[in-house]
Amino acid sequence: MTTLHVLEPGLLTTVQDLGRPGRAALGVGRSGAADRFALRLANRLVGNPEDAAALEITGGGVRLRASGAALAALTGAACSVSVRDGGRSVPAVLNAPFSLPGGAELTIGPAGAGLRAYLALRGGIDVPPVLGSRSTDTLSGLGPAPARAGDALKLGTPRTPFHPVDLAPVGPPPTGDLPLRVVPGPRASWLQADGLDVLTSAPYVVRSDSDRVGMRLDGPILRWARAAELPSEGLVPGALQVTPSGTAVLFLADHPVTGGYPVLAVVLEDDVDRAAQARPGQRLLFRAVQAPNL
C-alpha cells in the first residue's frame, strides 16, 4: 500500500473531499474543498470518484514523498510541479495525470495564479472518515488535523476504472480583477437602500486575514438601515454578510452553520469556486444578476 510522506506541509495543507452535507441541523457544517470544481476535476483525472479525498494546498510550497508508485494530478491554483526520482527532476503538467514512481519526491512550488491547488492521488487519501467525510473543518475542528512535516497519509484502493486522459482544457485562475455574480441576499433590506448598488459599483479587495471560513473584504462601507438584532439564521458558502461596522465577509467552505448579521448578497454557487481562488490583495468585482423565481 502506498503512503504519502509529508516533508514540507506549506502554509496550510488539509485533506478535503466534498464534505459532510445533511448534518447542518446538528450544527455540523458541510466543509469540504473550497474550490469544489477543482477537486472534482483532480479526482476525475486520476480515475477516482469525484468525492474522493485529496489534498487542498494553500499557496503551494509543499514537498511530499510517495513510498510506492502512484498516479497523481494537480488542479486549481497554478503551481510549478516537479517529480524527483533517483537524482533526476522532471516537471509535471497541471490539470493532467502524472506518475509518481515509488520513492519519488514531489515538489509543488508557490502558486503563481490562484490560491488553492488540489492534489488527487489514485485511490484517494484514506484517512478515517468523520461523520461521513474526510474533510478538515477548520472552524469546528472535525476531521484530520492540517498536514505537518512527518505525517504519513495512506492511499486507498482504487474502486473505479481508470480511463486515461491527456489533459483537461482548463486555464489557470485569473490573476487580475475577478468578476463574481451575485443575487440579492435574504436580508438586503436590512442594509440602506443602495446597499447592492454600493457593493456592485466598486472593487472589493481580499484581505490577508481571509481563510477557509470566509474572505474579509476591504471596500466601500455598507451601512445598516436598522439597528435591531437579527435572530441567527442559516448560512451558505457565498453568503456575503455585513458586520455592524459595515465591512463585508464572503463565506467559504468552513462558514458557521448560522450567523446573526444580515446577508446582503449571495454569490452564485459556481462562482464561489472562483472566489476561493482569489488571493489576498486581489480585487473582486460583484455583478448583480436576477435571483431565481420562486
Add this chain to the structure above:
Amino acid sequence: MRLIPYGDAALLVDLDGLDAVLGLSAALENQLPDGVVDVVPAARTVLLRFDRSRTTAAQVASAVRRLTAAPVEQFGAGQVEIPVVYDGADLAEVGRLTGLGVDGVVEAHAGATWTVAFCGFMPGFGYLVGGDPRLRVPRRADPRTRVPAGSVALADRYTGVYPRPAPGGWQLIGRTERPTWDLDADPPALLRPGVRVRFVPMSTRTP
C-alpha cells in the same frame, strides 16, 4: 410563511417564530422535498439547501408550500433527561438578575420540559426553548475564553449544554456529566431539533 431566494442553491423560509420553525422542521423530517441536501432550522427561519442538478428553487418552494406544518408533538425526536449539578459560576448572579435566588433558579430550570429548537454555534450545541420565562437573562458582558464541556447555561430565552470546551458568553448555572456529542453515535448529537429535555438536579459531590 415567506419564501426568500438565497443564492441559486438555497432558499430561506421566514416564519413567525419558533413554534412554526419546529412545525416545519418536523414536516420536513417526515417528507424531505426531492433534491434538498441540508435543512438548517434557526430561531425564526428554516434554510433549505438543494442540489441544482436534481431540482430548482421553484420546485423546492412549491414542495414547501404543500407541506402542512406538523404539530410539534409529532416530532419523533424523543425525550432525554440530563442530570445537572447546579453549581455554575454564574448561578448566584442569575438568581439576582431574575429575582428568583439560587434555589428558585434551580427549581425553575429543572421544573420545565424544554425542547431543542435548533442547533448552531458548534456541532451538537442545541438551543433549548419552552422553559420558565422568568429565566430570561442577558449574555455576560464579558464572555469567557473557555467554558468547560458539560456546562449548563442560560442566555436570552434559551438554555444549552456546551458539548465541548469553547469560548462563550452564556451564564453558567451548572454542569452535567452526560455527554451531548459523540462522534461514534448516530446521530452524534443528543440534543437535536425536536428533542424534549428535562434537567434533573443532582446533589453536589465532593471528591
